[in-house]
Amino acid sequence: MESPTLVAALRQAVPADRVVDDPAVVESYLQDHAEWAEYGRAVAVVRPRSTGEVQAVVRLAGERGVPVVPRGAGTGLSGGANALDGCVVISFEAMDAVLEIDRAERLAVVQPGVVNNDLRAVCAEQGLWYPPDPASAPWSTIGGNVATNAGGLCCVKYGVTRDYVLELEVVTGRGDVVRLGRRTAKGVAGYDLCGLMVGSEGTLGVITEVTVRLRPQREPERTIAGYFDSVVAAGEAVSAVTASGVIPSALELVDRHCLEAVDAWKNMGLSTEANVVLLGRVDTPGHAGEEEARTVLRCFEDAGASWAALSTDEQEAEALFDARRLAYPALERLGPVLTEDVCVPRALVPEMLARIEKAATAHDTLIANIAHAGDGNLHPLLITPIGDEAARLRAQAAFEDIISDAIELGGTVTGEHGIGLLKRNGLRGEVSAEVLDMHRAVKTALDPLGILNPGKVFV
């Protein structure tokens, strides 16, 4: 008797309506938002409704040696969720329930498909706050955030996704359902396998439930804006803020290419006034917060801001942050945008920006910059006109230069987006051969059949 096709077997393993093989629908699950990253043809997309269904899919995949690619909202920027030839994509859109909010313990238990902003909204109703705030928060899911250890604007003060993950339910490469971590505030029983899963980009386990630590809702933030003539001056302002002892709740940089693109689209008039905009925020309550805001303002002024002000108006402050948020779509109007994600020591932000500028010139590529400057996490945005293959090759050369420069400056090739497919060369440049061997050993230990998102992060 011939064994059933993979699709037929999937429809036996889980309720048949979970399994999609209509090519037109499958097509929409093959890529994330990473420009340039290759992707393969999935045999099917499964949209499970329970951990048991996920386990059934992973077990079947294990029996058949079929790759499994877990997928959140597909907003990733490194190709981590891109399909592989012959794979099954597991999409978590139907596992989107907030299972529990515990005010006394300040934690939430959610299914992986919950959208980041939706969790934040539910928490806010209870006076609680889930800090990690990637720019993709309106669309990206907690499962995807965990898989990539997502960052965001408030990391500079509040840390990244890993800092908030208490416990995970995971389907392992062996098809077991395990719980890693714990619900208590502290705990050191055994290895931190929960933390190891965070940021492993689907290569060590398939996340089916997430318990996150919450904070009390915070005070409204105060915003400080500064216009600078040069990235060097802006960089000095960032260093001055760090040296001042104030830990801002955001410290963002937007360069003139972004300002021009936003102006061209929304006519905000920013680019006529500044080459670089810095946006700082502080959320320390009361008078101490006022003091901190004034300190940040003084750092901006002392570093030579051509204009700087403390915004007392919530709407005005939001408008400035809108300009930051609009940078990406404004640039996309000019052509496909590849978002880079290097992170360097804070003090080297001006040096790194100078090197990015050099790469732009050397390879005749338009590169705009937004940056989580307070973290040293830069997002050079490489723009290529649609269909211009030569421009694309030049941009790829610039991309490689930027990665090498970041490593040379003691930085990392990815601050928050992950390695996925795009940065595998970068990882090889960043860590030693022995460390890559440790990665392979851990991967083989936890995914002995090699079915979990194989070929992502490293080969």
Next chain:
Amino acid sequence: MESPTLVAALRQAVPADRVVDDPAVVESYLQDHAEWAEYGRAVAVVRPRSTGEVQAVVRLAGERGVPVVPRGAGTGLSGGANALDGCVVISFEAMDAVLEIDRAERLAVVQPGVVNNDLRAVCAEQGLWYPPDPASAPWSTIGGNVATNAGGLCCVKYGVTRDYVLELEVVTGRGDVVRLGRRTAKGVAGYDLCGLMVGSEGTLGVITEVTVRLRPQREPERTIAGYFDSVVAAGEAVSAVTASGVIPSALELVDRHCLEAVDAWKNMGLSTEANVVLLGRVDTPGHAGEEEARTVLRCFEDAGASWAALSTDEQEAEALFDARRLAYPALERLGPVLTEDVCVPRALVPEMLARIEKAATAHDTLIANIAHAGDGNLHPLLITPIGDEAARLRAQAAFEDIISDAIELGGTVTGEHGIGLLKRNGLRGEVSAEVLDMHRAVKTALDPLGILNPGKVFV
């Protein structure tokens, strides 16, 4: 030709004066501070002065299949640093240099033998702060703190050791020297092998250098003290503080057995006034901090404190915390003390304390309690008269009950001390067989020869 003895081979591998085999000296390196934990006979103690020397020892151990036991100050409370028969102990007392303090990046690079308080002192000179503050801080080393993921009093607000470890240099089980993690504020390149090393109790690698994240020096803390008639009332106060949204910088509980022992020794008169003392601290600056202190005070009063006050006097506040610090030595005057370390959901602190009381009665054992109450991390202190074997067996039965109870309440068997030897049964009770298998797989992947502190944490 016969191969040289292990000691002779060690003296060829590293400068001969690093290797100690004088039995009287070796004897002093065989145990940590865990009562009841077994220990074996080490063949030699090596006190290396460089990473290269550590590597040479690990390589030799690998060639000969000899266990290696890394050791900080030996202040551990779970037997994690206890010697194994035939092992080589690597003691880091001579690798105690602070290599770098970078104010701009707010980080420090240290050798593993640096004492926690010494690092804190060096940081303070530069206006910086290394938060993790285990009670052992005057003696314990950063290497040991990292190996056990040490906690402390300020964890409730500032997190544990893992939250501060940016980068590690490690000698692996294969004898390679690797760098894991990074110096940048953020980074997601590859698996979090750095975080995996933290808390692995010497079983996955030997730490030879540690880069830690620092914070700006904080404002002086405000102290709120409360006396309560019952642990239930004190527990309600803790829950009320959590619900209030204030995150205290410490929230400690001391029970009447401790108060009596301190009184018997120092005659502070505490036990005539309270059954339970709660000590809260807040460090938010300025007026907002005053508000927070008043909120904590109100929580204490509303929960029925018989007396509660905001201490405006630094010395008075220190005296209260002294009583907490004195609890342990005061109890040791009564006999050997086994320090337990369970951690439960915050709201279940009163229930857990009640169960501890029950175990004390059921097994006729004196059990005193200090607790990081704000974290739900309890330290029942089991006291047995010297030489009373029957009492010791009863205490061990009480210890097993406490572990089972913590697991039953959704807690963990160790909040900050580690599994070591004492809690291996506890770990088996806490995590599933599949999760233990994952531990074994990771251990085998990273220490294929099985030479790194074998038999600790799990078998």
